[in-house]
Amino acid sequence: MSNDGSGQGGGHGAGRHENVLDVDDLAVHFQLQGGALSRLLGLQARVVKAVDGVSVQLRRGEVLGLVGESGSGKTTLGRALLGLVPASGGRITYHSASKGDRRVSEMRGAELRQLRTDLQMVFQDPHAALNPSMTIEEAVGHPLVIHKIASGRALRMQVAEALERVGLSPVERFLSKYPSDLSGGQKQRAVIARAIILNPEVLVADEPVSMLDMSVRAKILQLMLDLKQEMGLTYVYITHDLASAKYFCDRIAIMYLGRIVEIGPTEEIFANPRHPYTKALLKAIPEPDPDRMVPRDLPRGEIPDAAEPPLGCSFHPRCSEAVAGCGWESRDLRALLEEHWTRKLEAYDDEKALIGDLDGLDRPSTTAKVGKGGAGEVRALLDRIRAENPDEPLWSGVRGIEPAGNGVEVQFQPADSPQLRRAGSVDVACVLYPE
Numbered sequence: 001m002s003n004d005g006s007g008q009g010g011g012h013g014a015g016r017h018e019n020v021l022d023v024d025d026l027a028v029h030f031q032l033q034g035g036a037l038s039r040l041l042g043l044q045a046r047v048v049k050a051v052d053g054v055s056v057q058l059r060r061g062e063v064l065g066l067v068g069e070s071g072s073g074k075t076t077l078g079r080a081l082l083g084l085v086p087a088s089g090g091r092i093t094y095h096s097a098s099k100g101d102r103r104v105s106e107m108r109g110a111e112l113r114q115l116r117t118d119l120q121m122v123f124q125d126p127h128a129a130l131n132p133s134m135t136i137e138e139a140v141g142h143p144l145v146i147h148k149i150a151s152g153r154a155l156r157m158q159v160a161e162a163l164e165r166v167g168l169s170p171v172e173r174f175l176s177k178y179p180s181d182l183s184g185g186q187k188q189r190a191v192i193a194r195a196i197i198l199n200p201e202v203l204v205a206d207e208p209v210s211m212l213d214m215s216v217r218a219k220i221l222q223l224m225l226d227l228k229q230e231m232g233l234t235y236v237y238i239t240h241d242l243a244s245a246k247y248f249c250d251r252i253a254i255m256y257l258g259r260i261v262e263i264g265p266t267e268e269i270f271a272n273p274r275h276p277y278t279k280a281l282l283k284a285i286p287e288p289d290p291d292r293m294v295p296r297d298l299p300r301g302e303i304p305d306a307a308e309p310p311l312g313c314s315f316h317p318r319c320s321e322a323v324a325g326c327g328w329e330s331r332d333l334r335a336l337l338e339e340h341w342t343r344k345l346e347a348y349d350d351e352k353a354l355i356g357d358l359d360g361l362d363r364p365s366t367t368a369k370v371g372k373g374g375a376g377e378v379r380a381l382l383d384r385i386r387a388e389n390p391d392e393p394l395w396s397g398v399r400g401i402e403p404a405g406n407g408v409e410v411q412f413q414p415a416d417s418p419q420l421r422r423a424g425s426v427d428v429a430c431v432l433y434p435e
C-alpha cells in the first residue's frame with residue numbers, strides 16, 4: 001500500500017501553502033440548557049468544552065487521524081473544521097488551492113455553503129446519510145444540482161464517473177437503484193462518490209468503516225487511499241480504533257477531553273508512545289491472534305465529565321504515571337476516600353463520622369476542607385490512609401494539611417493544563433515531558 005502522504009495526483013496541482021488547514025487555539029463550547037427548575041434556583045448553566053485550546057495543522061496530501069475514546073471531542077473538531085459547528089474561540093484558516101486563504105471560523109450562510117464544494121464530510125452511518133427515496137443517481141448528483149454546477153447530460157456523465165471511481169460499476173446497474181437495494185459497503189461507496197463529486201480538497205471521514213462488516217472495512221479504506229492518490233485529496237480520519245488508524249494514517253493526534261495530548265507520525269506513536277494515555281490506548285488494542293490475547297489495560301476510572309474536567313492535566317485521575325504536579329484537587333480526595341472505604345468496609349462508620357459530609361469536595365478546588373471530629377483526629381486518619389498506600393501520587397501533590405475549624409484543609413499544589421511540547425519527533429502535553 002502506498003501511503004507516503006505526498007498527495008501527488010490529479011485534482012489539485014502543487015505549489016500552494018503546505019498546510020490545507022491551520023487550526024489555532026480552537027475552542028468549541030456547548031452551553032447545556034438547564035431545565036426551568038435550575039433557572040428558577042439560579043443554578044449556573046453548564047458548559048461542555050467539547051474542544052478546548054486545540055492547535056493543529058492539516059498538511060496537504062496527508063491522512064491525519066483523530067483518535068480517542070468516546071466524548072474526547074473528535075467529531076466536534078472534525079465538524080468545526082468544515083464550519084458545521086461554530087467556533088467559540090480561536091481560528092481555523094483554510095488555505096484554498098485556488099481561492100487563497102479563507103477564515104472558516106468566521107464564515108456564515110452562503111459562504112459556508114460554498115465551502116462545501118472544497119471540504120466534505122463522510123459520516124459513520126451510510127444508511128442514515130442517504131435519502132431512502134432518492135435513487136443513487138439523484139443522491140450522488142445532488143451536490144452538483146444544489147450548487148448549480150451541472151444538469152442534464154453533463155450531470156449524468158459526472159455521476160457515472162464518480163460511481164466508476166468508487167467501484168460501483170457497471171454504472172448502469174447502480175444509477176436507478178435505491179439505497180435499500182445496496183449492501184452496507186456499496187452504500188458507503190455511494191456516500192464517498194457523493195463526497196468527491198465536487199472535486200474537494202479535504203475529506204473529513206468520521207468513523208467511515210465502523211458500521212460496516214469486517215470483510216469490507218479494509219476494502220473501503222483502500223478505496224479511500226486510492227482516491228486520495230488519484231485526486232490529490234487530504235484526509236482527516238476520525239476513529240476510536242487505533243488499529244485502523246495505524247493502517248490508514250500518516251500522522252495521528254490522540255485526543256482526550258477536548259484536547260490533543262499527543263501528535264506525531266504514525267510509526268512513532270506506535271513505536272514509542274509518550275503520553276500515558278496513548279500508552280493505555282495502545283495496550284487496549286485487541287490482539288488479532290486469540291492465542292496471544294493480552295489483557296485489556298484501560299486506565300483506571302471513568303472518563304470525567306467534560307463540563308467540569310479535572311484541574312491540571314485532565315487525564316491525571318486515571319493516569320498510571322501521575323506525579324506531584326499533575327493538578328491534584330478536591331474531587332481526587334473524595335475518590336481516594338471512597339476507594340479506601342470500599343477496601344475497608346469495616347472502618348466506614350467510624351471514619352465517615354470523623355470525616356463528615358463529602359459533598360463539599362465536588363466543587364473543583366486546590367483546597368479541600370474535610371472533617372468534623374477534631375483537627376488532630378482527622379489529620380491522624382488521613383496519615384493512616386496515606387500510610388496504607390504511600391505511593392498513591394495524590395499525596396505527592398499535597399503541599400500542606402492545616403487545621404481548619406473542626407477538621408483540616410488539604411492544600412494541593414496548583415497546576416496548569418500541560419501544553420503540547422516537542423519530544424523527539426512528536427508533540428506531547430504531559431508534565432513528564434517538560435520543554
Ligand SMILES: Nc1ncnc2c1ncn2[C@@H]1O[C@H](COP(=O)(O)OP(=O)(O)OP(=O)(O)O)[C@@H](O)[C@H]1O
Pocket residue numbers: 030031032048049050068069070071072073074075076077240306
Ligand atoms: N450539540 C452538543 N450539545 C452539547 N454537548 C455536545 C454536543 N455535541 C457534542 N457534545 C459533547 O461534547 C463532548 C465531545 O463530543 P464528541 O461527539 O465531539 O466526541 P467524540 O470523541 O467524537 O465521541 P464519539 O466517538 O462518541 O462520537 C461530549 O461530552 C459530548 O457530549
